[in-house]
Amino acid sequence: MALAPKSSVAKNVLNLAASIEGIEFKYQEMPMGGNALDLTGVPLPEETLLAATQSDAVLLGAIGGYKWDKNEKHLKPETGLLKLREGLKVFANLRPAVVLPQLVDASTLKREVAEGVDLMVIRELTGGIYFGQPRGFGTNENGEEIGFNTEVYAAYEVDRIARVAFETARKRQGKLCSVDKANVLEASMFWRKRILAIALEYPDVELSHMYVDNAAMQLVRNPKQFDTIVTNNIFGDILSDEASMITGSIGMLPSASLGESGPGLFEPIHGSAPDIAGQDKANPLATILSAAMLLKYGLGEENAAKRIEAAVLDTLNRGFRTVDIYSSGTKLVGMQRNGRRSIEV
């Protein structure tokens, strides 16, 4: 497995769960993002991409920070992340947002609205405006300076993410909501047309369509109406962050990015939170739960994955909380300062 350095908490958890299940990992830690920039001058060294491609699964810590914020585009940590997603061809990004009973009160939504939310955002990850050509800077016909990007989807790109979404919905509550802006954008009209075509293969899944502005609103109004959501790269970026906050903290949420074949990429949804770096108060659960997704979706090791999920719930049941999900009556922990692992597998 290729591993970004410093994901040591997740690595410990992975090793524990694996050893109980009789699995042994070989790790290869490779630089990427901010630390690759410092070490090698580029955000995704060729060796890192090669090692990732040759692994069974890739676990990624959060990337980026103020230090590199003003870098030119090709030297931004984010560019490394996009290149890694592209290089691994992981077009399907699964972002579950579950409100755990233990954490209902961490949500800013009222208890009755947040309670029981269990949705999955499936975001297309290697197409759309993130990768569309042409893009760049130039001048228009009046000689005015411009900046531009292209939102574009080809049939095969929509078809394959649609199939992942329908399959996922089928294993969940059987409800799929496709989010687009088909009342305005041709790229969305095309998206909807292909979703409808693939829907014929899944008559047992209940399909609906929603405009993205309405979806952003409905996630606040009544998130429980959603089971599985499928949407394009940029809308998925926005809606999955919004959905994550419904669960109380983005510090809780893992993600899995999968391709047709080859290793999956597993990373927390949250960024590197440079505002709290070194303060030992980051919530490690998103990365730990990403390790669980790695076991489940990346290696097919469901039992080991379940051990990690159970350990997380157990830790929460025992009242341990990082500051982002702390509420009165629970026990505040800084993972290091506390001097012990509060997650026991």
Next chain:
Amino acid sequence: MALAPKSSVAKNVLNLAASIEGIEFKYQEMPMGGNALDLTGVPLPEETLLAATQSDAVLLGAIGGYKWDKNEKHLKPETGLLKLREGLKVFANLRPAVVLPQLVDASTLKREVAEGVDLMVIRELTGGIYFGQPRGFGTNENGEEIGFNTEVYAAYEVDRIARVAFETARKRQGKLCSVDKANVLEASMFWRKRILAIALEYPDVELSHMYVDNAAMQLVRNPKQFDTIVTNNIFGDILSDEASMITGSIGMLPSASLGESGPGLFEPIHGSAPDIAGQDKANPLATILSAAMLLKYGLGEENAAKRIEAAVLDTLNRGFRTVDIYSSGTKLVGMQRNGRRSIEV
């Protein structure tokens, strides 16, 4: 003033407020959207655009409905709306989201999170991916079918919306947050560069930048952190709908769309809500408050505008509620069934 038919509640309110202030209106009611399609076969007849252009202000009811949902793009009600915005050159869309003390409990956010929210989203309305060329359908170099749009901003487009935003922030709490996706999109990097250039003219306004995914999250986490937000057309569409729901109901929220000169366009943020059409339960306040914005921003009649705003508050204070903002202890009204105007100016 050009007026879409059936905005009769708002018209009554306008007339009352105006007569007290000694203002007299000449109305011209013109078809647009769904009803123009039925009457004339196009969503924005030339006569409607001409009448709108020649008015002092344009009040628009909600457009669209299931009946026309499957229409080809040039025959969609939404296309009429986009043409009207373009034709009137109203590039600055002001969308206030205020949590009224009377309605804190209508919000799905916890009282302590919703209470006191008073933000303004300023959305660029005539540029970006809504209007960018090229757009359409075609095939890529592999012969695959594609759908595509162009996100593009020219310097003058960002500059003029930036100035509206800085001026607005200056009159409010002096804080402006520009929302973009400058870690990925060139159009956003360019947006940010121009915002920074215009910021030099407004040293008294505190400027910050936020990525759109984070903004979608922060609006749920802590909406009170925002004063004025400025963003592009599509991000503004999404974030303003999300922000509106924080106030409890999108049925409450008005909007004003302004150009350099010429008439402004005033419309509720909400759609035509075909799911409740004819049930006499729609909240008329968004349209009524749009009439107030028309008086204030469109005609400079601040006093008449204040009368309408005060009447709305008074009505809420007296406990009248449509079903979307109803809570126990208040009085449910269907505006017609009730047999009387519950809004008194």
